[in-house]
Amino acid sequence: MTQRPGIKIKLQLYCADAIAMGPGKADLLDAIAREGSISGAARVMGMSYRRAWLLVDVMNRCWSGPLVETFPGSARGGGAKVSALGEAVLQHYRALQARLAGDTSCDDARALDALLRDAPLERQPE
């Protein structure tokens, strides 16, 4: 199920006008699961704590329950973990992503691939 180079599929899930899940939020969940805190996840993803917190806040309000649970910390600050619901959402999201990527081996995708140049032509001087 590898996605063809040259074909990019962005999967977003909306809750009314809010983006409940997308590539960036899914990566943030993975990072929170690894790092054990929102601040740690923000750091490894190269985003501000505020931005990470806002993304978590949107996720937590869009699904049937919170995807990230925070708890008061020790001396080194609070911690966070991905909830069971968050793990389930992430798993379905990754599975759907993989399914979409698998579609890029269909005839239409192959036809498009064959018609694409490896690099754009230079712009002609006017």
Place this chain on the structure above:
Amino acid sequence: MTQRPGIKIKLQLYCADAIAMGPGKADLLDAIAREGSISGAARVMGMSYRRAWLLVDVMNRCWSGPLVETFPGSARGGGAKVSALGEAVLQHYRALQARLAGDTSCDDARALDALLRDAPLERQPE
């Protein structure tokens, strides 16, 4: 093959770092086919002529041949049409889009749908 509300799939085709085809460029091609000119297409799409011209220019340099052919105009300015190659690319792109949209009736998509709220919870006062 209707796409579920709440699930948005954005399909982009890259030629090196340039976006050779995506939702906006496909819509622009449709508009050029209908309007018969880049300026007319820009108008109905609510974008500047310059922006439409730049999008056409990228498309024309990314594929094995131009997707849009322009020709010198009469008193009312030049015209443009979608080439046979442009029509073929557009057709494959739309077919692939429809195929991806069809994937949103799989179990993972249904599971995600069932877990999404209809609207985000209000943000709690701190």
